[in-house]
Amino acid sequence: MSNDDALERNFRVLVVEDSTNLQLLLAAMLHEIPGVDVVAHVTTEEEAIQWLGTASTDLAIVDLELASGTGFGVLKALSEQEGDGLNLKAVVFSNYSNASIRRRCLRMGAQAFFDKSFQIDELLDFVQGEASGKSRRSMV
Numbered sequence: 543m544s545n546d547d548a549l550e551r552n553f554r555v556l557v558v559e560d561s562t563n564l565q566l567l568l569a570a571m572l573h574e575i576p577g578v579d580v581v582a583h584v585t586t587e588e589e590a591i592q593w594l595g596t597a598s599t600d601l602a603i604v605d606l607e608l609a610s611g612t613g614f615g616v617l618k619a620l621s622e623q624e625g626d627g628l629n630l631k632a633v634v635f636s637n638y639s640n641a642s643i644r645r646r647c648l649r650m651g652a653q654a655f656f657d658k659s660f661q662i663d664e665l666l667d668f669v670q671g672e673a674s675g676k677s678r679r680s681m682v
Contacts, residue, residue: 587611
């Protein structure tokens, strides 16, 4: 990859969500953010972990309740891969937002926790900020 390719590469997001309707809604909203690409939507912990191993993702948006497995398993796998040189971040987007669940997710390495019921705008702002920051970092 040339330096020009690295400068122009978009911020890549993986959506880990078991609801097809929410996957489509998130993908549509994320595509409206300049410089952001949704690289895949997956519904299970196993699929998410497979994607995370490809290093083709900058951010995973992870629900805790999945079709198979859990978002906790995804966060655990991410923390175990940290030493492998992957620079992947994760945020949790879930309805299970009591204080102990939030703390657990943050202890497991999530960058942030967003409640599906009322924090979709905050999630999108976070992604936009990360994408902008990535652009600035890649140009240094």
